[in-house]
Amino acid sequence: MSKANRSWRIWGGLGLLVVALVLVGVAHIWSRQQGTAVRVFNLAELLPGNHTTGQYSILVDEQGRVLDMMARRIYIHDEFISADNRRYRVIRIEGNKGICREIGRERISLDGNQVPTMAGRIASGGGIAPVQAAGSQIVGVYNSHDDESYVPSDGSESIPGNGGVLRVGSAFADHLRSLGLTVIHDTTSHAPHDDGAYRRSRRTAMSLMQKGAAALFDIHRDGVPDPTFYRRTINGQDVTMVRLVVGRENQNMSANLDYAKRLKAAADARYPGLIRGIFIGAGSYNQDLSPRAMLLEVGTHTNTLQEAQRGVTLFADVVPPVLGVAARPAAARTPSTAADWKGVLYVLLAFVIGGGAFLLISAGSWKKAVARLKQFTSIEWVNLLGWQRLRKPGVDRNKKTGREREAVELAPVPHQELEANDERADWQKD
Amino acid sequence: MTGYTIGVFLLVIVFSLVYFGLAHRVLDRLYLNDRTAMALIVAMIVGSFINIPLTGGRVVTSINVGGALIPLGLAVYILYRAGTTREVGRALLGAVITAVVLFGITYITRGREAWNVYALNLLDPLYYYPLVAGFVAYLVGRSRRAAFVGAILGVLLLDIADLIFYLRLGLRGTVAFGGAGIIDATFMAAVVAVLLAELIGEVRERMQGGPELAGHSRSLLAGLKGPALKRKPVDLNPADVNEGGPKDKGGEGNE
Numbered sequence: 001m002s003k004a005n006r007s008w009r010i011w012g013g014l015g016l017l018v019v020a021l022v023l024v025g026v027a028h029i030w031s032r033q034q035g036t037a038v039r040v041f042n043l044a045e046l047l048p049g050n051h052t053t054g055q056y057s058i059l060v061d062e063q064g065r066v067l068d069m070m071a072r073r074i075y076i077h078d079e080f081i082s083a084d085n086r087r088y089r090v091i092r093i094e095g096n097k098g099i100c101r102e103i104g105r106e107r108i109s110l111d112g113n114q115v116p117t118m119a120g121r122i123a124s125g126g127g128i129a130p131v132q133a134a135g136s137q138i139v140g141v142y143n144s145h146d147d148e149s150y151v152p153s154d155g156s157e158s159i160p161g162n163g164g165v166l167r168v169g170s171a172f173a174d175h176l177r178s179l180g181l182t183v184i185h186d187t188t189s190h191a192p193h194d195d196g197a198y199r200r201s202r203r204t205a206m207s208l209m210q211k212g213a214a215a216l217f218d219i220h221r222d223g224v225p226d227p228t229f230y231r232r233t234i235n236g237q238d239v240t241m242v243r244l245v246v247g248r249e250n251q252n253m254s255a256n257l258d259y260a261k262r263l264k265a266a267a268d269a270r271y272p273g274l275i276r277g278i279f280i281g282a283g284s285y286n287q288d289l290s291p292r293a294m295l296l297e298v299g300t301h302t303n304t305l306q307e308a309q310r311g312v313t314l315f316a317d318v319v320p321p322v323l324g325v326a327a328r329p330a331a332a333r334t335p336s337t338a339a340d341w342k343g344v345l346y347v348l349l350a351f352v353i354g355g356g357a358f359l360l361i362s363a364g365s366w367k368k369a370v371a372r373l374k375q376f377t378s379i380e381w382v383n384l385l386g387w388q389r390l391r392k393p394g395v396d397r398n399k400k401t402g403r404e405r406e407a408v409e410l411a412p413v414p415h416q417e418l419e420a421n422d423e424r425a426d427w428q429k430d
Numbered sequence: 431m432t433g434y435t436i437g438v439f440l441l442v443i444v445f446s447l448v449y450f451g452l453a454h455r456v457l458d459r460l461y462l463n464d465r466t467a468m469a470l471i472v473a474m475i476v477g478s479f480i481n482i483p484l485t486g487g488r489v490v491t492s493i494n495v496g497g498a499l500i501p502l503g504l505a506v507y508i509l510y511r512a513g514t515t516r517e518v519g520r521a522l523l524g525a526v527i528t529a530v531v532l533f534g535i536t537y538i539t540r541g542r543e544a545w546n547v548y549a550l551n552l553l554d555p556l557y558y559y560p561l562v563a564g565f566v567a568y569l570v571g572r573s574r575r576a577a578f579v580g581a582i583l584g585v586l587l588l589d590i591a592d593l594i595f596y597l598r599l600g601l602r603g604t605v606a607f608g609g610a611g612i613i614d615a616t617f618m619a620a621v622v623a624v625l626l627a628e629l630i631g632e633v634r635e636r637m638q639g640g641p642e643l644a645g646h647s648r649s650l651l652a653g654l655k656g657p658a659l660k661r662k663p664v665d666l667n668p669a670d671v672n673e674g675g676p677k678d679k680g681g682e683g684n685e
Binding site for chain 2: 160196200
């Protein structure tokens, strides 16, 4: 019976797989015949390619005006904050175009006039290095995609292990150092440029944090073909714009988004036009490691390396005040923001909802779930508590007389007395 | 630390508590008791700060005590404690399939952003690793322990694939096995994979109306003391119960 059951299961599984494959094939052919603007599935995407650039999405509003471009696939519900602080959400996809609707305007002037004055003071000070406040002020800089390069300067868009983006990271780190921060720029290679890059760079990011980095910057570049899209003239020099990217698949999303808005507000006050926008995308980008982790996209592959270096250097100017390490002692810490608290709430909420759902499913009914929860609190931790109790003097269970020990060893334990352990075994049935 | 105030700290602390709590519950299901599981978590946290360098030069390799050495040791221990060679075989097969699937995904995303490949940008690699490991382990072994072994060995095999990539192409590179310690993709994948296998197992068990009783040895069934089992012993045909014999050690989500 069990054999028949098992073979049925295996064949059933295989059958399902075949049906799924056939359906994928049919969907592919159908979408090609239909010539729909939205391609459901493109088999060509599954072939290994060697281009990080060239494929890009255009974000337009409902009137067809171009709002933004970026070398990544856009999905419905993706959001971004444009340079002029309008927040958009993608509501429809047509080919490589994402049609967006404005969903609000961000008020990110940052606690009244705090940053503008701060930035102004630093600017008027004529490059005075801020006094280092007490405590560690280490900033970690790394490059998840160390191959990304700038074609006019580097000759190629991708140089694994030695991309131009490493030198953009160096320019950023050098300028932060000149502003009085301690910066660790880790140039560890995370090649190849694939989905494992963040698994590799996660280790680099972690080692930076272990060295005391309080804020992390992961430096990238975009892959939009038009160099003028990222080029701006600020203070008389050609620079590239900088895009901030926040991953929404982690518990630090709202804290990091808030941090991104502060960085943008500070940059807007000091160097208007420097920030391309804030993109809130799928993914995590190792931002689950810290609520002060940011991904920067400095220019695109058709910009020159020097433009990108100048752009990131300007951006570096606004980092210390936002991190709260400017000269003012009062600003020695970034205040907790509502978003930080929201993050705490989300983690707790996710835990309660997820745990509750699992409990309900595994117990089968609300009543049993409650009973299990009680059991969990009373039994699941019993060993740990017992361990502590054991350590207390006077409760040492090993101190038994020989006769007692004999009695314990020999006496058969009636089944009913094992109840607690059985319940535990049931809960933990492995 | 710079800019880390109470809200941020609390966020980090709450996340750590939840994560370590889950990790502890997961270890608790791997032939370990509460105390050992707790001791291992502490050892892994401390071990996260210890990197043992293996090679230097162009390709730097190192192994993290908390992120790779202890999890690897645990995986080996689980295989060693496994009841039958069949269970070991299934766990290893699961690990190889996990590694192959993950490497396949890595291969098709090579040279482009993961988010430019269909559907992969909907989920960060950090999350689909354990999904793959957990799902494969459930299909191959229907076992939480196999899920753990599969995730750990699967991700470590991916690192070895990286090492081969660097050596073959003559690129500079770093392979830090489990380098991010207890929150490296290696152990994180294992934690989520075990929880996922447990979730699939429980949902399936619930859907079929309780654990499957037929075809399993009496000694295995004795471990099941759940309400579902208590309700129906009358339905059981004793001949059915013993049919499977001791070699059929794999239970439905009870391995």
